[in-house]
Amino acid sequence: MSDTITTSDIAAPQDAAALLHRFLRRLRDRRAAQSASRPQQPADANDEQRALTLADAAMSDCLGDDDWLRRPRQVAVVGPTQTGKSSVVNWMLGAPVAEVSPLAGFTIHPQGFARGGDIDAPWTDRLFPGRRRTPRAELSRDDLVAYSLEWVAGDGCDPDAAFQVVWDTPDFDSLAATSYGDAVLESIALADVIVLVLSKEKYSDLSVWRLLRLIEPLARPLVVCVNKLTPDSAQPVLRSVRERLSEFGGEYRGAPVVALSYLERASEYPPSAAELRRVVREQMEAVDRGARAPGACRLIRAHWDAWVAPIEAETAAQHAWRDVCAEAIRAALEAYERDFLNHPQRFDTFRRAVVELSQLLEPPRTAAVLGSVRWLA
Incomplete structure (x- = not known):
């Protein structure tokens, strides 16, 4: 690929999107190199770099052939540290497939669990451009450009789950997330439904609402899951979360909020796990993959200047x-x-x-x- 993009690169109108994608990728790489030389960046500069990464991933997901249209439905489970994302993945699938740990930053790679579709089909090659698919048991902290995608054993899974691939993702708010945070944005870009997991300790974190502002233009269906709620904290926390959501426009203003109670043992299932699965199924039924390209355009317009x-x-x-x-x-x-x-x-x-x-x-x-x-x- 040459270092200069000219109008001669546009052979047909559909090539304009590919040309824009090349420009955004080079701009992202350039800004990343500048950030590396100046580690102390203002928050807005970091936000714009994250927006570039998200736009790059969103456009990568739409360009090329139509394999992405035929792939199974994707759910990305995202959230800050220690909110119980891996537990939520297990409750959604009805099986203890994601490894759970009390340590912050335990999950640092995107880990997919498939309930349907051929996980060796061509669509899997385009899930995470630039990342290597690696068996989950071989994921290493020394190799952050990797992801895993595995089958989930069928015996213990929820037979009514409409989704087919659920992604357990890293956190986005810890200091260490600067080295693997792009994986969260790439997971969001490929998702049909986003499940945002909060907790009574993390529901008001600024990083949570900055992320929602960032991804809002994509207009992907959103489910907010508030985990680890105690009887005395449930009402005020849920009220506060809904008030914050009301500040958004579009579908996020009325995004469904599911409350999950605090559990003493990770192996237990909260009573509202079935409600969570039902809400995600409803959101999945409303998915329109034809709206992905307009969503990417809205994101680009929002940050272009x-x-x-x-x-x-x-x-x-x-x-x-x-x-x-x-x-x-x-x-x-x-x-x-x-x-x-x-x-x-x-x-x-x-x-x-x-x-x-x-x-x-x-x-x-x-x-x-x-x-x-x-x-x-």
Whole structure:
């Protein structure tokens, strides 16, 4: 791939999307390199980098062939640290397939659990561009560009679940998430339904609502799951979550909220797990994959000005520098002509210096003759 994108790259109207995707990817990589050289970035700069990553993943999901239209339905379970995302995955599938740990940041790779479809079909090759599919048992903290996708044993699974692949994802709010947070955004980009898992400790975190603002333009169906609720905390927490959702537009304003009670043992199932599965099924029935491209366009429009502002500023600075250089050269030439070429006294001195310099540079036998000729001229 060349380093320059030109209009000749557009062979047909449908190539415009691919061209835009190439531009966004290069812009994302450039900003990532700049961020690496300046680790202390303002929050809005980090948000725009995340938006670029999400837009890149969303466009990757729509471009190319139509395999993505034929793949099984996808559910991405996302949330901050220690909200119980892996437990929610198990409750949704009706089987203890996702490994649960009390340690923060335990899950650092996207881990898919399939209930339907051929997990070796071509659609699996495009799930996470740039990541390697790896058996779940071989996922390593030393290899963050990997994901897993495995079958779920059918005996203990919920037979009525409409979804076919559920993704357990890393957190997005810990300090370590800066190294694997892109996996969360890529999981959201491929999802048909997003299940946001909160808890009574994490429901008001700023990172949660910043993420929702970021993904809102995609308009993917959303289910909010508030986990680990105690009897005395349920009503105020749920009320606060619904009030925050009311600040959003579109479908997120009335997104369904499911309450899950606190459990002493991870192996237990909350009474409302069945309600969670029912709500996700309802959201899945309303999925329209034809709306993915418009959603990606809304995301790009929402952030376009912020993305291209540094490029426009750099271009303006380059033009201003060229203007300064051109003016300096013009002024220097004007002064040279005025003070030397057109000056009645200094011009003779200048001509003599030129003749003497020529004599030093030319063959000895011809220097004197050439000098007299130049002087007469």
